[in-house]
Amino acid sequence: MTTHTTDPAAAPAREVRIPVPGGGHLWADHRGTGSPVVLLHGAGMDSRLWDSVVPLLAGRHEVIRYDARGLGRSTPPAAPFSDVDDLLVVLDHFGLHRAALVGLSMGGETSLDFALAHPGRVASLALVGASVGGHDWPSTPELSAYATARREQDTARLAELELSIWASLGRTAPGGELVEAMVADNAVRRIAAEQHLAPSADGDAEARLGTVTAPTLVVHGDRDHPEIGVIAERLAADIPGARSRLIPDADHYLPLRTPDRLSELLLEHLARP
Template sequence: MDHNGGHLFFRVAGRGEALVLVHGFTLDHRLWTRQFERFRSDFRVVAYDCRGFGRSSLPTGPYSPTDDLRCVLDHLRIARAHLVGLSMGGRIAVNFALAHAERVTSLCLLGSDVGGYRFSFDWDPPGATLEAMRARWLENAVFDGVRATPALFREVAAMVADYTGFHWCADDPRESDRDAVRLLHRLTARTTVVVGENDLPDFHVVARILADRIPSAGLEVVPGAGHLLPLECVDACGELVARHVAGSVVRGRPAEPGST
C-alpha cells in the first residue's frame, strides 16, 4: 500500500479477530513466519514491514511508525486488533495504543523497547561500510539465543542482510516518542509483558517498567530464552500469544518452567 511518499509491505491471511505482528529492529515480517501460519486459521493475521525495513520503502521525510500502522489497519478495514510486538515492534505497539486506545483489543509485548528509555548499549554498530556494520551488528548479544542454532541464525542473518542500514547511516526523521515511558499509566488495553530469562539486562528493566506502570499488565519470564522469542522458542511463544489473546494468561506470574 502507498502512504506518505512511499509504500508499506504487508502479509494478511485468515478471518476473525485481527492479530497484528510487529517486528524488531533490522528484522522484517519474516520474523513471524511460524506464528503467522499458526494463527491464520483462527484470526485475521497481519505481518507488515515497518518503514525502512524489509520490503517497505525508505523514509523520504518526516514519518510516524504509529501513523504507518494506523494506515495499514485502515487499508485493511481493521477497526480493532490484538497487537504483538517484539523489541522495536513492542515500542510501536505501545505508541499506537497511547494514540489510538479505541483500536487496540490487547497488547502482547515481547522483549520490548519503550520510547524514552535510554539503553546501556549502542544500537549503531561501528564499521566503515554497511557490510561491516551488518557483521558487527550480528555479533550483538541480542542474537545469542539463536546463534547456537545455525539454521535460525541464517534466518536472522538473511533479514539483516536485507536491511538497508538507513537508521544507522542517516538522520532518522521519525516522530519523537521519548515521552512514552512517562505515559504508560494511560494505557487501558489488557497487556502481557514477556521477557526471555536470558535476555539482556536492559530488556528486563524495560519489562519491569512496563509491567509496573501499565495498569492492566502482567509479566511473564520465559525460562531459558533470549531476545528473539518468536524464533528461539516457537511453540512456547505461540502458546503464550494464544493464551494472551484468549485472555487466559496468568497475570503477574512467570511462565511455567519447561515452557521453552
C-alpha cells in the same frame, strides 16, 4: 501445545502493498479469519521474524504482518515518516477499527506509542522483548559501540553487534540462519530509513504507562539483553493489569527461538475477554 491447523491457517498468505504518505509502500501479508492481530517486528529485522508464529495464530485469528518503512520488502522513505502513523495506515487499509497489536523490540515501542495515541483502536497489547520511549539505557561498552555504529552509519559493524548483543544464542539455535539473513539484508536499509524517522510525538511513553487501557501481556526471553528484563519489569509494574511471562532458552529473537511457547502465550492472551 495443540496446533490449530484449520483451512484459513493453511491457506497461502495474501500479499498486499499499502501506499504510504510521502510515496512508496509497505509490504504486508495476511491470512486466517477471526479477530485481527497485527504483528510488528524490531529494528534491523523484517516480518520474516514471525514466519513460525503466523501459522500457529492464523487458525483462530486474522493475522497481519508488515515490513516497517525501508525494511524488508517495503520501499525506502524519501521524506520524514512516523512508525505510529504507518501503523494507522495499515489498520485503515484493512478496514480495522480495532486490532490486537503484538510488537517485538522497536515494534513493541511502536505498539505502545500507538496505544497511547489511539487507545480506541487497540483491542490488546503484547509487548515482546519491547523497548519503550523515554527509557534511560545504561552506558555499557557494547551498547555504546552499538550506538556509535548507528551514528557513524557503519553497517558492517552494526550487523556484527546486532548478532553479538541481541542474538546471543547464535546461529546453531532455532532460527539462527534466518536471523543472520535478516540482519545482513537490512543493515544498510536500516541506516537509510532511520535518517528519515521522525521522533515520536510522545517521546516519553515510559512516564505514561499508567494511562494504558488495553489489556497487556509482557514477554521476554531469559537470554535477552539484561536491560530488556529491566524494561519488562517496568512495563508489567506500571501498566494497569499487565501480566508478565519469562520464556526460557530465548534471546531477543524470541519468535524464531521459541515460536510454540510464544504462540501459546499469545493465543491465551488474545482469548481473554
